[in-house]
Amino acid sequence: MNITDKDIKLIKSKGLTIDKVLSQVEIFKNGIPFVALRSAATLDNGILKFTEHYQSELTKLYNSRMSNLETIKFVPASGAATRMFKDLFRFLDNYHSEKESLNSYTNHEKANAIRLFLIGLEKFPFYATVMEKIKSSYPKFDSLSEGRQVYIFVEMMLKEKGLNYGDFPKGLLPFHKYTDSIATSFEEHLYEAAGYNTNDKGNSELHFTISKNHLEGFKDEFERIKKKVEEKTNTNFKITYSFQKPETDTIAVTQDNEPFRTEDGTLLFRPGGHGALIENLNDLSADIIYIKNIDNVVVRKYQDEVSGYKKVLAGKLIEIQDEVFRILNAIDQQNPTEAELKDIKKFLVQQLNVRLPFDFDKFSEKYKLQFLRESLNRPIRVCGMVINEGEPGGGPFWVKPENGRLVLQIIEAPQINKEDQRQQDILASSTHFNPVDLVCGVRDYKGNKFNLIDFVDPDAGFITQKTLNGKVLKALELPGLWNGAMSNWISVFVEVPITTFNPVKSVNDLLKSAHQEKLFS
Numbered sequence: 202m203n204i205t206d207k208d209i210k211l212i213k214s215k216g217l218t219i220d221k222v223l224s225q226v227e228i229f230k231n232g233i234p235f236v237a238l239r240s241a242a243t244l245d246n247g248i249l250k251f252t253e254h255y256q257s258e259l260t261k262l263y264n265s266r267m268s269n270l271e272t273i274k275f276v277p278a279s280g281a282a283t284r285m286f287k288d289l290f291r292f293l294d295n296y297h298s299e300k301e302s303l304n305s306y307t308n309h310e311k312a313n314a315i316r317l318f319l320i321g322l323e324k325f326p327f328y329a330t331v332m333e334k335i336k337s338s339y340p341k342f343d344s345l346s347e348g349r350q351v352y353i354f355v356e357m358m359l360k361e362k363g364l365n366y367g368d369f370p371k372g373l374l375p376f377h378k379y380t381d382s383i384a385t386s387f388e389e390h391l392y393e394a395a396g397y398n399t400n401d402k403g404n405s406e407l408h409f410t411i412s413k414n415h416l417e418g419f420k421d422e423f424e425r426i427k428k429k430v431e432e433k434t435n436t437n438f439k440i441t442y443s444f445q446k447p448e449t450d451t452i453a454v455t456q457d458n459e460p461f462r463t464e465d466g467t468l469l470f471r472p473g474g475h476g477a478l479i480e481n482l483n484d485l486s487a488d489i490i491y492i493k494n495i496d497n498v499v500v501r502k503y504q505d506e507v508s509g510y511k512k513v514l515a516g517k518l519i520e521i522q523d524e525v526f527r528i529l530n531a532i533d534q535q536n537p538t539e540a541e542l543k544d545i546k547k548f549l550v551q552q553l554n555v556r557l558p559f560d561f562d563k564f565s566e567k568y569k570l571q572f573l574r575e576s577l578n579r580p581i582r583v584c585g586m587v588i589n590e591g592e593p594g595g596g597p598f599w600v601k602p603e604n605g606r607l608v609l610q611i612i613e614a615p616q617i618n619k620e621d622q623r624q625q626d627i628l629a630s631s632t633h634f635n636p637v638d639l640v641c642g643v644r645d646y647k648g649n650k651f652n653l654i655d656f657v658d659p660d661a662g663f664i665t666q667k668t669l670n671g672k673v674l675k676a677l678e679l680p681g682l683w684n685g686a687m688s689n690w691i692s693v694f695v696e697v698p699i700t701t702f703n704p705v706k707s708v709n710d711l712l713k714s715a716h717q718e719k720l721f722s
Contacts, residue, residue: 202226202460208468215470216448222460225451225677229458233663235618239607241631242597242694247554247609248586248633250696251513259516260509266519268401271487274394277478277682278372278387278409278419278495279445285374285496285708286367288314289355296352303348314709319351321712326378327366331358370415372495373422376711379500379718386705387419388426389498395434396508397515398491406439409495410481413444443484449477451677453667461674469669476662476679479686483653485643489515492639492683496705499715503700510585510697514640518583521693524548525577526646532570542569549576553691554609580651580690584611584683585638585697595635595684597694598627609692611635611683615663633694636702637683641690653686661685 204219212222242248251259283290292315296306307315322328335342335357342350357363366374372387390407399405411419423440431437450470453461461469482490491511499507528545531537537545549555555576558564564572586597595613602608618624644650661680666673680686703715710716 207466211468211470214447215450216446217450222452226454226458226460228662228677229454229664229675233660235621235624236598236610236612236616236661237601238612238617238624238627239599239601241627241633242586242599242609243632244696247597247599248694248696251517256509256513259520260512261516262519263512263516270400270489272398272400272406272489272491272515273485273487274390274398274405274407274491274493275482275485276372276390276407276409276493276495277475278370278411279475279478281368281412282371282374283367285371285705286359287707288312289318289359289708290367293352293355293359296348298346298348298352301348302346303351306348314707317709317712321709322354324378324712324717325708326375326383326711327358327364330375330383331364334363370411370418370495371705372409372411373415373418376498376705377500377716377718385422386495386498387422388430389501389504390493390495391426391430391436391438392434392501393498393504393507394438394491395430395436396504397511399434399436402437403435404437404439406441406487408441408443408481408485410443410445410478416442416444443481445472445477446480449473449480449679451679453669453674453676456673456675458675461669461672464670469674471667471676474662474678474681476681476684476686478682479653479657479680482641482643482682486650488642488644489518490641490643491515492637492641494637494704497636497638497703499700499703500718502718503715506698507701510701511638511640514583514585514638514695514697517693517695518581518640518642521552521581521583521691522642524552525581525691529574529577529646532573536566536570545573549573553577553693555691556606556608558606577691578645580653580656580687581642581693582683582687582690583640583693583695585636585701586633586694587636587697587699587702589631589634590699595681596628596631597633597635598631608688609694610688611692613663613681613684615665616661616684633696634702635683636697636704638697638701639683656687656689658685658688661688 202223209219212219244250306312331354335353339353359367373385375383376386376389377384394405394407409419419442451473453469453471455461463469546557550557589596595611598610598612599607600610600612617628643653658680661684663678665676665678667676703713705711
């Protein structure tokens with residue numbers, strides 16, 4: 202790699218080093234090993250399922266401790282919602298109303314997404330806003346053909362000359378329609394947080410990771426809704442923001458693994474994916490941190506159920522922490538007896554999914570205690586898991602690291618070898634899906650905050666293929682936030698109802714019951 206003065210200046214401006222960039226280029230050359238799946242995690246084999254009575258007990262535990270806890274809700278909300286509208290952008294690119302009818306287009310293109318969009322058109326929360334904008338710009342709109350009307354509607358909704366929703370962050374898009382208002386997903390996260398993330402003084406803190414160019418939009422939205430939401434929930438909200446750090450950007454390379462340069466010769470760096478947000482998470486300090494994606498919200502009539510399960514997961518975290526901290530404090534004070542050691546081993550295996558070395562009982566006392574401390578003194582995450590109904594994304598699996606013991610992990614499809622039929626069979630056997638519903642404990646038994654970067658698996662990233670101006674490039678994504686970035690945490694997976702998982706990956710998802718205050722008649 203020939204490094205110019207211009208390259209050095211750019212690398213330093215990002216907070217990176219030349220050695221770091223060269224090491225990333227080496228990753229492209231050497232490749233990233235696929236994970237070795239041993240089995241899917243299932244009920245009673247890595248995933249817990251709680252009785253109603255136990256859920257009630259965990260909720261009581263959480264409620265009893267809430268007054269003494271610092272809690273915060275962490276919401277990754279970066280980037281534009283372009284992918285949410287990909288079918289509509291394709292429609293704008295391919296449909297010509299002067300050449301064919303709308304019906305002809307949807308038939309030969311098999312454009313089922315467009316058909317569904319049109320069936321539910323008036324149910325979308327943005328319908329009235331778009332139509333108002335259209336009426337002021339197209340006085341003769343009602344006399345146009347159906348195809349032309351639809352094209353204008355979509356164009357007005359997405360493009361810059363209209364409402365520009367195609368370039369909005371998901372957090373600021375109209376998500377839900379109520380009798381007296383339209384709510385963004387940002388607003389709904391506040392209502393939801395009030396149900397489980399409010400302390401005894403009525404304060405609730407949320408942290409959103411966003412793109413810097415959207416900061417003023419989020420601030421304006423909070424000022425617009427603040428009084429209304431705080432009065433309705435009797436909650437005082439503290440909202441903070443952060444941006445993906447430039448030092449987490451990764452260099453792009455050509456198909457020949459040479460650094461990719463733009464037309465003017467500048468090295469191309471790309472955001473490192475959601476795994477870069479472990480840096481943002483590491484900057485927060487709280488007893489409990491909830492993590493949930495920006496698009497996974499529901500209309501308010503369903504929020505009590507969602508909040509209830511969040512308290513269950515938080516109660517489980519507290520229960521686990523109590524025992525982990527008790528054991529570690531006891532080890533500090535005196536060596537455990539054989540009977541105590543047996544109970545600790547049982548707790549590790551049955552509650553924390555830790556697999557002991559086969560020869561653990563032959564370890565000297567010194568190494569037994571060292572193993573226990575290393576296994577227990579880690580950040581803890583309790584993760585909700587939903588029944589797999591075919592949604593794309595990651596899931597829970599038992600994984601065998603190279604020269605290591607079985608560990609429980611959340612694995613994404615790109616980490617799995619597509620050419621290995623056995624691995625694909627294990628993937629297909631998965632019963633549960635990761636909805637990104639995490640409750641995290643990031644302090645140790647002495648009250649100190651862990652440095653979360655110490656628990657990242659650097660080998661758990663993945664290489665993807667992208668294009669820029671028609672040229673193919675390879676991009677490096679850092680270990681995902683809830684994948685490799687949390688590989689070395691204590692992980693506890695709990696089955697939660699599918700009703701707690703309602704993401705909006707496509708605009709048509711807004712037509713689902715979880716996003717409709719009034720259902721279709």
